[in-house]
Amino acid sequence: MPDELRADVRLLGGLLGQVIAEHGGDDLLADVERLRKAVIAARRREISVDEISAMVAEWPISRAVKIARAFTCYFHLANLAEEHFRIRMLRVRDTGGEPLPESLGHVVRELGDERVAELVEGLRLHPVLTAHPTEARRRAVVTAIQRISGHLAAYNDPGRGVSERAETRRRLLEEIDLLWRTAQLRHTKLDPLDEVRTAMAAFDETLFRMVPQVYRAMDAALGDDSGTREPLARPYIRYGSWIGGDRDGNPNVTAKVTRDALLIQSEHVLIALENATLRIGRSLTVTAEYTPASPELRAALAAAENDHPELVSEMATRSPREPHRQWLLYVATRIAATRQRGLDLAYRSPEEFLADLRLAQASLAAAGAKRQAYGELQHLIWQAETFGFHLAELEVRQHSQVHAAALAEIAEGETSERTDEVLATIRTIGWIQERFGVAACSRYVVSFTRSADDIAAVYELARHALGERAPALDVVPLFESGADLAAAPAVLSGMLEIPGIQARLAVNGRRLEVMLGYSDSAKELGPAAATLKLYEAQEALAAWAAEHDVTLTLFHGRGGALGRGGGPANRAVLAQAPGSVGGRFKVTEQGEVIFARYGHEAIGRRHLEQVTSAVLLASTPAVEARTAEAAARFRAVAGRVASASEKAYRSLTEAPGFPEWFSLVSPLEEIGSLRLGSRPARRGLGAPRSLDDLRAIPWVFAWAQTRVNLPGWYGLGSGLEAVVSESGGMEELRAAYREWPLFASLLDNVEMSLAKTDREIASRYLALGGRDDFMEQVLAEYDLTRRLVLEITGHTRLLENRRVLSRAVQLRDPYVDALSHLQLRALSRLRAEEDLPEDERDRLSTLLLLSVNGVAAGLQNTG
The missing domain is CATH 3.20.20 (TIM Barrel)
Known part of the structure; x- marks a missing residue:
């Protein structure tokens, strides 16, 4: 582990340990440490998994719950430390003078300015935010983590003095203490508008400011002197949203919800546009003496004064001989009126707003103030073009x-x-x-x-x-x-x-x-x-x-x-x-x-x-031609892989009794109690009778919890074996991996899924269903898939060529093991004893759900 990452993990882990000891005593911290050291030792084959199971079984359920909370909090902090390390490395790599691989500067250099400019004309990137219930963390937990993130960044600021660092450490400890005391599980079900408001946090905190930065990077890559000339980059990102609009299988999304969702979105984007216009307007203190307004801007101000004399007069008094400032403050007032439905001042459309911004931009440019015309004001224009008055379609x-x-x-x-x-x-x-x-x-x-x-x-x-x-x-x-x-x-x-x-x-x-x-x-x-x-x-x-x-x-x-x-x-x-x-x-x-x-x-x-x-x-054309040639060459082999793979997959998932077995070996039934979203977890009522009864999200989520990750790899081994058994089959598969991006992507993704699978722990989950035939079938396919993927890729271990991801998995695996053992304790009792007293069933369910939440944080995957 890199020194900087290790230091952050140790800092945050040490503060969490202090909080745990303060809350539950040194003996609670000692039990957490016992389990932590035991799972690490088991990974090194120094102790058996049976010994860990026996240790976990000794604790009262109330103690097991606290230990599960400890590991869950640890994962939140470890994820945060890794995020900070990624950001740090991006900044370090960006100081070398050369554009980062896969950056806009890099692609422009690779393709050439003219070719990229031609492609940019028709470029459109359209991410669509959905509320599919795959975020296991409560919003309160997410915001607590974000506050800790801010303090960690401040703590690592090299310009901080000793006293400032000590104060920041105290604030970190305070926030980690708050994270520990915050309930990890939702006690009420989300409604669709809760989901809308959660998504708005991403817009408020990141998206609105980030999008013009991407356009600026494109503009700088396309030509010199970005910010002092008309932009070469056009706004090509448009966000969409299903949140409050997707009613397929969700009776909670009604026409009223859809209407309210759009109103919430509009409120957020209009506030953001108003604040940005005010900020730029207040800072635009260019005087008419050095930066005279264009005739068009003077005429627009005169018309505004005629329509709203008191308002414009007040702005002129506050900003004398600063016509550009007066105009943008007037525009900000109109945006506020648009949000408040003030009909005499409100804009009828974002196009009207953009026209007023461009009026100011053209005036500044004509007066020679090109940095003011094409700097922050251009960012605001890009934001308005991207988000309009509705934020996302x-x-x-x-x-x-x-x-x-x-x-x-x-x-x-x-x-x-x-x-x-x-x-x-x-x-x-x-x-x-x-x-x-x-x-x-x-x-x-x-x-x-x-x-x-x-x-x-x-x-x-x-x-x-x-x-x-x-x-x-x-x-x-x-x-x-x-x-x-x-x-x-x-x-x-x-x-x-x-x-x-x-x-x-x-x-x-x-x-x-x-x-x-x-x-x-x-x-x-x-x-x-x-x-x-x-x-x-x-x-x-x-x-x-x-x-x-x-x-x-x-x-x-x-x-x-x-x-x-x-x-x-x-x-x-x-x-x-x-x-x-x-x-x-x-x-x-x-x-x-x-x-x-x-x-x-x-x-x-x-x-x-x-x-x-x-x-x-x-x-x-060059990439399309290469891809087409590879597809033509390897289509037949891919078809044989797919056919044999589907046959193997269906032989398991369509076998009599499989859905019932899956419900027993996984926390599928309990996942619905996590209240992840407003959408029901399954079609219909009762236990699933076939895969058609299950939505894809809980299907994937439940398999991840069992450490099997079956949906990510099952059947591929049989598919590959069907080709390997043919003469020259292995070499053909290796060539497909080298030359065809689709096949390479498939195997790389399967390799990631296999890396998050733990065979020994998985076998304990699979044994809960009482069907040795299913268990043996799954484990045999895992062994076959793992062996053949490594042979085809030429790797000696999983993720050998993905250093960062491999490190992340290795960092988390032992701690995920700890939560899996706690989950297995709860799940095995709940499955084995149907007549448990209600209070004990409730305690076991709490332990199970906390462990589900923690494993999701550790694997950084739900559905």
């Missing part, structure tokens, strides 16, 4: 069967509450568009799309809801299952016959969007077969778009965990099928991923630069 999602049922009821003349809600949702979209514009809410995602009729149904419902006043709708099909992915081009051809689609294509430059679901396809087919099916769907859709003169954007419904399409986003982009990117990348950002990527400005900016760089590279 709110997208609506609903299941196709809900629409079909609604139309059937309308035809019969008697509608249910659910159908009334569908119509109310469309009316709400219309209201949002009237108030905030079409860009605020027009996309309507139809999950489980099987035919063009499923898309036409939305337009028909819109006519029933609002007649001729129906809102502008871009209806997006979502293809998830293997069969649906294969049928996607035929569905799109049918969509071209729908009048509503034809009308939208006529006004939007023949642009169409299709969503691909990674989670359910992986749950159905297994990771290897799903990866190839998705790739084939991308190829087919790209060819269809070229044939029909349609500019197609593929919307990737990826989760954070590897079993749901997760993994490094930039590598995922470069692994896409040729022609399927075309300078456009839209992807979901879910749960814990939102705070992992956007919790700190430096990390968020690095993430966006890496993804942008990958999108630009993936859109170049």
Whole structure:
């Protein structure tokens, strides 16, 4: 471990140990240390796992709960220390004079200014925030960690004196004490608007300030003297949100919730724009003597004074002979009025606001104040262009069967509450568009799309809801299952016959969007077969778009965990099928991923630069040609891998009794008690009878808790073995790994998933189900997959070529083991004894849920 990281881990761990001893006595700290040292010794094969199980079984449940809390808090602090180390290393690497790999400066240098400028014209990066319940931490815990983060940064500031450092250490201790005393588990279920407000924290604390920094980096890469000339970079990032709009399987998301979600978003972005305009306006003290206002700006000020004499007169008194300052303060007042619905001053649209900002910018530039014109004022213009008055486009999602049922009821003349809600949702979209514009809410995602009729149904419902006043709708099909992915081009051809689609294509430059679901396809087919099916769907859709003169954007419904399409986003982009990117990348950002990527400005900016760089590279003819050539060469071998892999996966997951066994060996039933989100954890009631009853998130989450991580790797070993058994098969697989980004990405992601698997502890979970056949099948596939992945990659150990990630896993593994042993104690009792006294069952459930929370923090994965 690097010295700086080791120092931070020791500092925070030592302060936590002091807090634990103060709260529970030295004996509690001693028990925590006993378990910590024991799991490390077990990793070194110095003691057996049975000895640890016996130690854990000795403690009263109340003591086990406190120990679980201790390890959970430790993980929060260890994650924080690693984040600080990443930021420190980014800054160190950025002092060498050369642009960082995968940065905007690096990609411009690699591709050349002219080529990048051409690509930037059509560039669009569209992250969509979702409330899929994968953030196990309470908001109170997240904010406590953020406060600790601020104090740790201050503590490590080399400019601090001894007394300042001592005070900062005291504040660190105070905040860690508060973290220890804060409940780790939610006691009330989140409602959708709670989820909206949680996402707003990422905007308030990071996104609003970070986005113009990314544009500035692009502008500086494209040409010298950024900040003293008109920008060469255009704003290419647009955020979307499903939070408060996604009602598929979530009855808590209503038309009123959707309306309120947009109002909350608007409140936050208008406050941010007002504050930024005020800050810039107050600092813009350029005098008319040296920086005269343009005739256009003078005329605008005169018109403002005519309309609002007292207001403008007061500003002139406070800022005499500072016309630019007066104007921006007036603009800030108008933004405040927009938020407060003051009709005489409010802006009717963000375009009006932007026009006023550009008026000031043009005046400053004409007067020679180019740094003021193209510096912070340009940042504000970029922010307004990116976020508008709505912050993020709110997208609506609903299941196709809900629409079909609604139309059937309308035809019969008697509608249910659910159908009334569908119509109310469309009316709400219309209201949002009237108030905030079409860009605020027009996309309507139809999950489980099987035919063009499923898309036409939305337009028909819109006519029933609002007649001729129906809102502008871009209806997006979502293809998830293997069969649906294969049928996607035929569905799109049918969509071209729908009048509503034809009308939208006529006004939007023949642009169409299709969503691909990674989670359910992986749950159905297994990771290897799903990866190839998705790739084939991308190829087919790209060819269809070229044939029909349609500019197609593929919307990737990826989760954070590897079993749901997760993994490094930039590598995922470069692994896409040729022609399927075309300078456009839209992807979901879910749960814990939102705070992992956007919790700190430096990390968020690095993430966006890496993804942008990958999108630009993936859109170049040279990269597309190389990828196409590799795909053609290795398609047959990949097909054999996928076929054998899917067969092995289905032989397990579709076996009689498998869903019941899975419920016994994992904390699946208990995960719903964590109250992770407003969405129900499963379809229907009772124990799952098949995988179809399970949502993808708890499926992946529960397997991660068992230390098996089955959704991320199962079946691949059998798939690889089918090729290895052929003559020259191993060499062909090694060549595919070297030359085809898709295959390399698949194996690298599986390697990460295997690295987070612990065979010995996993076997203890698997034994709880009483099915030795299932347990042996899972462990045999794990051994086969691990062996063949290492042989193909040429690595002697997992993550051998991923030093940073390997260190992170090795740092956490022993402590995750500690929580797994505590969880196993609770889970085994809960599974073995159905007639436990209620108070004991409650105590065991608390221990189980605390350990689930802690393991999620340790693995940095939920669903």
